[in-house]
Amino acid sequence: MELNAIKKLMEKFSKRKEQLYKQKEEGKKVFGMFCAYVPIELILASNAIPVGLCGGKNDTIPIAEEDLPRNLCPLIKSSYGFKKAKSCPYFEAADVIIGETTCDGKKKMFELLGRMVKMHVMFLPCMKTEKAKELWVEEVKKLKELIEKETKNTITEEKLKEAVEKVNKMRKLFYRLYELRANVPTPIRGLDTLKLFQFAYLLDIDDTIEILEELIEELEERVKRGEGYSGKRILITGCPMVAGNSKIVEIIEEVGGVVVGEESCTGTRFFENLVEEPTIEGIAERYLKIPCACMYNNDERIENIKRLVKELKVDGVVYYTLQYCHTFNIEGARVEEELKKEGIPIIRIETDYSESDREQLKTRLEAFIEMI
């Protein structure tokens, strides 16, 4: 049951490096980023390219551990190692890396990363007081100025409006994808959707939109024909799974589950909420709504998970934490409690990028899926 759109996604991805370097040769600037909090609208409005950075592989962790503690999240170590080893084409293409203060580990890693590459770190507030909102608007403004300086292009109102419309268009397509996944049977596997999210950080946005449009047509056809996957319906929630890291989804779908949603930065946190007004303030407002565990009293996330469980007809929730990620790990206690109150089965998994726990995870997830 291969989808043509997914085939196309893989093709586009295989050619992305070449395409990106060609765009760069043509004079476009490249802005690397780690996180869903970076307002890509501003980058696109300056005719530059936003691109996610590598950070999903175990291979680059040993070189990172020369500088960073071992007991640090694998995503942070892997990213840093990719830059140190110069082995990520997106890192190497980036003119500037845009970081944000989402977590202690990244915040402090950026200090070391800043010695290898030009860094700009946005101060993301972890509370949403009025002053904090003002501060975030200021940070978005500063990013705009940095981008304008770097690209030598002025971000006009017109350009910004176009960029906002384009990114909103992509977001709406992801919303539609989620509506389609709510069908029983669900028309697409979680592993395919995960690739889509992972590559959406890497591909040219026009390509992503094109792929999404084709994908949705195909899935609508499938839904009409009643085709799809009918395992136990799983919602994943927690840390992002960047390209290279698909272990948990692979295991879930090996042992009889099908992932129907991801409350994650490679999932809903990437596309939920549109930018209402094509202004700095409008952009700041949309991004501050992202319910990352870095926020103090992040109740919106818990509400979102409950809503997604209903909308997607979920049988069980897999709470996914990258090892040593304090924010998602601690928030897991509240999420677990709240879901249990409503009788929603949940299993909490903490893992890294190694393969050493694959069998153990398989046993646990198999038992969970049989039980629900």
Add this chain to the structure above:
Amino acid sequence: MELNAIKKLMEKFSKRKEQLYKQKEEGKKVFGMFCAYVPIELILASNAIPVGLCGGKNDTIPIAEEDLPRNLCPLIKSSYGFKKAKSCPYFEAADVIIGETTCDGKKKMFELLGRMVKMHVMFLPCMKTEKAKELWVEEVKKLKELIEKETKNTITEEKLKEAVEKVNKMRKLFYRLYELRANVPTPIRGLDTLKLFQFAYLLDIDDTIEILEELIEELEERVKRGEGYSGKRILITGCPMVAGNSKIVEIIEEVGGVVVGEESCTGTRFFENLVEEPTIEGIAERYLKIPCACMYNNDERIENIKRLVKELKVDGVVYYTLQYCHTFNIEGARVEEELKKEGIPIIRIETDYSESDREQLKTRLEAFIEMI
């Protein structure tokens, strides 16, 4: 060579619980706190009592691990466990607990703690942009309002001035203590000084000032007589060591070292910088100067360490990290590099509250002290 002032310190500490509950009975409100960032001037100006909270013992960690991840800093787990077990008199006496967003672990732990006790969390910015400074002033103002509401006392200009003068007086005494410790031989052991810092968070400030005054007189006498401790002179830098946690200082002083300074929240970060103006703005300014590793690009700390090494005639630096404390752990890479550039010996230690690594740490610290 016992110091009378240290004897008095221990006596005062042994009676602190009783005294605190008596003060509470007399109608004083008690504000618990975790951190050197909480502006105690505001609490004192309202005729209330600031008190540090327990968090230095291994015993309360298992009960905390029922809710919190195991791979989290022992200070955070221990504190939470103390509240859950109701075994800390200061926690139990506190009418309100004042937290701050210094690190991911505490920030998220506070969400769970808030279900057991009235919490107020201050949003401490991790950058020092103009907007961030405004935000911090606002947070200090909000704390003032909370304290006034809770105590039903108005914090007048006059009251605030008195409180600022008192806390500054205590700080100046600590400065003087540090001057005296710079002598060779140094007139006081690190273990005694550590107790002083630990109990300064717990005692009534008038008692702390009285003890400091007596201590300084005694030490001045010792210096005149050329008495003191003449081991290898060690500066400790890193995470705080709250009451109950003295392992590393004990070991250093067992194996031939003498701790002459602590760049720590149980050390310089507790007392350095006076409040210049007795206003909300003046208080906010002073506290934001604290060079905690939670700050992005915390270069002031590195400069402070270098300065302390010179002023205190330090032979070697022990970089102390509590396990899983990402900020201090990662910042250690930069501190190590900068000190090595200047030929200052440094050893990095990461440990928790257990006794299981004591022998291993002893071996490492003994080798370090022999070598320098």
